[in-house]
Amino acid sequence: MAQEPILVVKDLKQYFKVSRSFTVKAVDGISFDIMPGETYGLVGESGSGKSTTGRSIIRLYKPTAGQITFNGKDISGKMSKESIKELRTHMQMIFQDPMACLNPRKKVVDIIGEGLDIHHAYSSMEERNEKVYQMLELVGLSREFATRYPHQFSGGQRQRIGIARALIMNPDLIIADEAISALDVSIQAQVVNLMKKIQKEMGVAILFIAHDLSMVKYISDRIGVLHLGHLVEAGTSDEIFANPIHPYTKSLLSAIPHPNPRVEKTRKSFTYDKKAEGIDYTVGTQHFVSDTHYVLATDEEFEKWTK
Amino acid sequence: MDTRKKILEVKDLKISFKTDGGTVKAIRGVNLALHQGETIAIVGESGSGKSVTTKAIMGILAGNGSIDGGQILYRWTDENSGEEKEVDLVKVDESFMQKEIRGRKIAMVFQDPMTSLNPTMTIGNQIMEPMIHHYGISKDEAYKKAVELLDLVGITDPERRMPTYPHQHSGGMRQRVVIAIALACDPYVMICDEPTTALDVTIQAKFLELVQDIQKKKNLSVIYITHDLGVVAKVADYVNVMYAGKIVETGTIDEIFYDPRHPYTWGLLSAMPDLDTDDDELYTIPGTPPNLAHEVKGDAFAPRNQFALNIDLRVEPPMFDVEGSETHKVASWLMHPKAPKIEMPKELKHRLEKMKEAAK
Ligand SMILES: Nc1ncnc2c1ncn2[C@@H]1O[C@H](COP(=O)(O)OP(=O)(O)OP(=O)(O)O)[C@@H](O)[C@H]1O
Ligand SMILES: Nc1ncnc2c1ncn2[C@@H]1O[C@H](COP(=O)(O)OP(=O)(O)OP(=O)(O)O)[C@@H](O)[C@H]1O
Ligand SMILES: [Mg+2]
Ligand SMILES: [Mg+2]
Numbered sequence: 001m002a003q004e005p006i007l008v009v010k011d012l013k014q015y016f017k018v019s020r021s022f023t024v025k026a027v028d029g030i031s032f033d034i035m036p037g038e039t040y041g042l043v044g045e046s047g048s049g050k051s052t053t054g055r056s057i058i059r060l061y062k063p064t065a066g067q068i069t070f071n072g073k074d075i076s077g078k079m080s081k082e083s084i085k086e087l088r089t090h091m092q093m094i095f096q097d098p099m100a101c102l103n104p105r106k107k108v109v110d111i112i113g114e115g116l117d118i119h120h121a122y123s124s125m126e127e128r129n130e131k132v133y134q135m136l137e138l139v140g141l142s143r144e145f146a147t148r149y150p151h152q153f154s155g156g157q158r159q160r161i162g163i164a165r166a167l168i169m170n171p172d173l174i175i176a177d178e179a180i181s182a183l184d185v186s187i188q189a190q191v192v193n194l195m196k197k198i199q200k201e202m203g204v205a206i207l208f209i210a211h212d213l214s215m216v217k218y219i220s221d222r223i224g225v226l227h228l229g230h231l232v233e234a235g236t237s238d239e240i241f242a243n244p245i246h247p248y249t250k251s252l253l254s255a256i257p258h259p260n261p262r263v264e265k266t267r268k269s270f271t272y273d274k275k276a277e278g279i280d281y282t283v284g285t286q287h288f289v290s291d292t293h294y295v296l297a298t299d300e301e302f303e304k305w306t307k
Numbered sequence: 308m309d310t311r312k313k314i315l316e317v318k319d320l321k322i323s324f325k326t327d328g329g330t331v332k333a334i335r336g337v338n339l340a341l342h343q344g345e346t347i348a349i350v351g352e353s354g355s356g357k358s359v360t361t362k363a364i365m366g367i368l369a370g371n372g373s374i375d376g377g378q379i380l381y382r383w384t385d386e387n388s389g390e391e392k393e394v395d396l397v398k399v400d401e402s403f404m405q406k407e408i409r410g411r412k413i414a415m416v417f418q419d420p421m422t423s424l425n426p427t428m429t430i431g432n433q434i435m436e437p438m439i440h441h442y443g444i445s446k447d448e449a450y451k452k453a454v455e456l457l458d459l460v461g462i463t464d465p466e467r468r469m470p471t472y473p474h475q476h477s478g479g480m481r482q483r484v485v486i487a488i489a490l491a492c493d494p495y496v497m498i499c500d501e502p503t504t505a506l507d508v509t510i511q512a513k514f515l516e517l518v519q520d521i522q523k524k525k526n527l528s529v530i531y532i533t534h535d536l537g538v539v540a541k542v543a544d545y546v547n548v549m550y551a552g553k554i555v556e557t558g559t560i561d562e563i564f565y566d567p568r569h570p571y572t573w574g575l576l577s578a579m580p581d582l583d584t585d586d587d588e589l590y591t592i593p594g595t596p597p598n599l600a601h602e603v604k605g606d607a608f609a610p611r612n613q614f615a616l617n618i619d620l621r622v623e624p625p626m627f628d629v630e631g632s633e634t635h636k637v638a639s640w641l642m643h644p645k646a647p648k649i650e651m652p653k654e655l656k657h658r659l660e661k662m663k664e665a666a667k
Contacts, residue, residue, distance in 0.1 A: 018475060022467060045507040046479025096478045096505065097421045142598050147327045151369065155418040155501065156353025156534075178478065181504040182418065184353045184534045186578040189589035196588075211479075211507045212535070214580045218589070255508035257537025259579050261560045262666030264540040271509070 004072065005033035006172055006205050007057070012066035012076075014049070014056045026052040028229035028281075029066070034173070037203040041220030041237070043213060043252065049229040050209045051096055054175040057207070058093045059084050071172065089119055092166035094179040096209075101162070102150040108161055109146040112136070115169045135164040140190050155182040163191060170202065177209045192219055213256050217241050222292070225249045228274075230281040235293030245295045245305050247279075248272050313382060314528050315341040315364070315413075315496055320377035320397075322359055324369065329600040333359050335552035336377070338626075341496065344526040348539045348560075350575065351549030352596055357532045358418055360549075361498045365415050366396060366404040383412060383495065411441045414494035418501045418532075420481040424473040430457075430484045431469030438491050456487040459517060461510050478505035486514065490521070498530045503538060515542050536579050540564065545634070548572050551597055551607035558635035565659055567651065568629060568637040570612045577655045590654075606639065614649050616640050 014027040027049040034040045042050050056063050057070075059079060068076040075087060092115075095101040102111055112132045115121070122128040133143040139160040150158055159182045166174055176195075180188045192215065198204060210216050216223060217237050224234040225248065233246040244250045251272035258264050284296040289306070297305065322334035334356045341347055349357045362368055364379055379396040396408065417423040425433060434456060435449040444452075450469075457465035460483040473481055482505040489497060497518070503511040519542065521527050533539060539546060539560070546563040548556040548571065556569040567573055574592035594611035597603055606612070609619035618640050627642035629635035641649055650656065 016475070018471060043507075046483075046505065046510050047477040048507075051477060097419065140595055142595065144328050144598055144600065152324065152326060152371070154354040154358060158419075160353075178505065182353070182501060182534070184351065184575070184578075185536065185580065186574060186590075186592040187353050188534070189578050189580070189591040193588050193591065211505070211511070212580075213508065218580055252508060255512050257508065257512070257535065257541055259536035259540050259564070260662045260666060261540040261543075261564050263662075264537065267541075 003035060006036045006071060007034040007207075008067070008069040009033065009053075009057065010067040010069075012053065012056060012068065013064045014052050014061055015064045025229050027056065030224075030226070030229070030231045032224050032231065032234060034205045034207060036172070036205055037199055038222070039199070039206040039208050039220045041216040041223040042207060042209045042226060043211070043216055043223060044226030045252070046211075048226040050226055051177050053226070054093060054177050054207060054209060058091050058175060059087060085118070089115070089169055090171055091173045091175065092169050092171040093175040094162050094166045094177060096178040102158065104150055107147055107149060108136075108153075111150070111161060112165045112168055115165065119169075121169075131168060132164075135168045138167070138194060139164045140187055156184065156187060159183060160187075160191070167198065171204060173205045173207065175207045175209070178211065179208075180215065181210065181212065188215065195219070213253065225252065228281065230296060232281065232284075233293075233295045235289070239290065239293040243289070243293070245289060245293075245302075246297070247277060247305065248274070311342040311345070313340055314343045315339075315382075316378075316380040317360065317364070318378040318380065320360065320363065320379065321375040322356075322363055322368065322372055323375055324372045326371065326600070331600045332603075333372075333552055333599055334363070335599075335603070337549075337552070337554055339547060339554065341528050341530060343495075343528050344522060345544045346522070346529045346531065346542050347545045347547060348531045348533065348543035349547045349549055350533065350536065350539060351555075352551070352571075353534075354596060355549040356552045357549055358500055361415065361500060361530065361532065364396060364498065365409055365413060366399075366401070367409075381408065381412070381496075410437050410489075410494070411492050412494055413496040413498065414489040414492060415498040416482075416485050416489045416500060416502045418504075420478070420485045420505065421473065423485055424481060426473055429470050429472060430476070433484070434487050434491055437488065441492050452491070453487070456490055457484075459490075460484075460487050461513055462487075479507065479510060482506060483510075483514070493525065494527070496528045496530070498532075500532045501534070502531070503533065503535065511538070512541075518542070536564075536576070548575065551603065552599060553607070553638065555608065555638045556636070558629070558632065562629070562632060562635040565663060566629075566635075567659075568635075568642060569608075569639050570614050570641070571608045573651045573655055574611075576658070577652065614641065616646060 010031050011029050012027055013029055016024045016026055018024055044050055055061055057068055063076045109132050113128050116128050136143050141160055163179055180191050208219055220237045222236050223240045224231050227248050233249045244253055251270055254270045284298050286294045287297050287302040288294045317337055317339040320334055320337045324331045324333055337360055374397055380393055381396055382393045385392055431453055434453040438444055438449045454465045462468055462483055543560050546560055547554050550571045556572050567576055577590045597607050605621045606619040606624050609615040624638045624640045626636045626638050640646055
């Protein structure tokens with residue numbers, strides 16, 4: 001594996017000052033990398049900093065501290081408008097809230113074609129529209145939908161417009177933030193199969209943010225577990241699911257609902273209480289379980305959890 | 308013996324939308340029934356009409372939409388006179404909907420939380436406003452209750468969050484704010500459209516248990532729309548499976564999960580990912596859903612149905628009763644007594660057996 005990672009995140013911090021006395025440490029020193037063609041899953045509870053991580057990487061925010069290297073170039077410092085524009089051709093984000101990021105006054109054909117327009121990526125209008133139609137069909141929508149406006153779609157259809165808009169640019173990295181959560185299982189499967197296929201053909205890397213752990217397990221090569229802005233555990237997909245070490249990871253896995261009514265109606269998940277367990281993320285360090293699998297812990301915690 | 312009380316009933320509802328590409332017949336005769344204190348789920352293909360149906364119940368159809376037929380009956384006991392009342396929500400005027408129904412008797416948690424929150428208003432005010440509007444309680448009281456509600460839906464530091472704006476929150480936190488707003492007015496019916504897609508599994512479980520708790524205490528009736536069959540398994544008493552603007556199968560949770568009859572339901576259950584899946588490709592239902600801007604002939608699912616009979620392509624199937632059940636109904640010609648016996652796909656059968664085994 002002489003390959004270089006396409007994305008390296010080192011000690012990333014992203015703080016938000018809400019008021020004079022209240023600063024949210026949304027992301028508080030996380031490190032991970034993604035190889036070309038790899039899918040890295042980011043999971044964790046609501047508010048743990050997953051979207052913020054994605055948004056910092058694509059430079060919707062200027063990181064408070066830390067380094068982000070993309071394609072060998074540092075993208076965490078000051079950047080000109082031009083270089084941010086350049087960055088966003090090679091990196092695409094599919095946003096969590098599809099309605100909030102689709103221009104309501106634009107027709108779908110122009111929303112999906114927007115990236116092509118900005119970067120003059122076609123020689124005629126027919127070529128552009130044809131590309132858009134093909135993309136629509138790839139995500140399971142009819143090309144006849146091209147003239148509709150975003151509000152005239154169902155939630156899942158809108159989400160697929162966001163997916164089409166990102167895929168059409170042939171990016172090196174896709175940040176997929178809850179990109180399939182509003183889709184029914186069959187279309188979810190269709191989109192996931194599609195992403196895997198595109199990945200095989202073009203080697204695009206994916207940062208996959210999602211709550212649905214069974215899908216994350218299926219699609220990801222490696223997984224990072226985020227809690228309160230800290231990566232508390234990371235490893236290959238199999239390591240995380242077969243051998244979770246951190247109590248937070250364990251509680252997360254135990255809460256996955258089973259689509260089996262008689263089992264599900266009686267099941268109780270086990271809860272994780274950071275305070276009661278006396279865990280302080282800022283004093284823990286990376287403890288390796290294997291070459292690829294680590295937990296954030298103090299020596300005592302690590303010993304206790306691995307016993 | 309039967310003391311169940313029907314609180315909401317949708318009868319043969321038909322809705323269409325005008326678009327540049329022609330008229331879209333999005334809802335083509337939907338029937339639903341919700342009983343007091345019970346939970347029904349609507350599941351089905353993306354774009355099949357789940358949100359549109361519930362928006363019609365709330366009286367908030369998009370401007371280009373119209374109700375072409377059917378009834379939405381809502382029944383309640385008058386708080387003062389104790390009288391039993393019934394209205395057809397399709398017929399009442401906007402001021403009645405606004406004053407009596409929407410947000411007060413029937414509350415909804417929308418699929419896209421950002422669109423139902425006002426970006427320029429603090430989340431505190433957004434939770435307090437409906438309480439002040441519907442019940443005329445004081446600002447102080449509303450404030451106290453709003454903080455309680457935020458706490459109840461699992462938002463830490465609720466007092467400090469009260470004066471913040473929606474964009475300062477993560478997706479899941481916004482969704483919980485929307486849930487708090489829905490709960491603020493003690494509704495009788497709550498419609499939750501994908502209420503948990505932005506929530507992680509632990510908070511999702513907490514939310515579902517919270518609603519179950521309120522149901523027990525206040526006899527709240529709930530409609531869940533969700534793609535997450537694990538959620539359905541946990542909360543639903545009855546399940547309605549929707550495809551292309553119609554309910555194609557309805558039954559108790561056990562009937563739908565352990566004894567599905569409609570080929571679309573078979574496809575849906577087959578596509579469900581589980582933690583043991585490691586095939587190279589996930590199962591998907593072949594083909595694409597029909598474009599409802601065109602006339603549908605016969606069974607809308609027929610072109611994607613490997614088991615389709617000839618008649619499926621010509622005549623729309625009625626709802627057949629499943630023998631031996633009063634609740635299980637299926638819209639498929641396969642249910643006709645003279646239809647050839649067709650079994651569900653082997654893989655699915657195997658999977659359901661395993662599920663039943665695990666439930667023992
Ligand atoms: N613009 C902002 N201003 C202030 N606080 C913010 C802002 N954006 C995010 N936050 C806060 O940062 C934290 C992390 O938010 P983020 O959106 O990254 O969470 P998330 O992991 O994506 O959660 P979810 O699963 O709910 O989408 C939250 O506490 C949120 O309130
Ligand atoms: N304002 C509108 N104009 C035209 N068509 C519309 C409009 N609103 C909805 N539709 C169409 O009606 C159909 C049903 O939409 P609806 O939002 O009810 O789907 P849904 O079942 O909720 O799907 P999802 O699971 O994706 O949210 C879709 O095909 C959609 O494109
Ligand atoms: Mg998020
Ligand atoms: Mg919907």
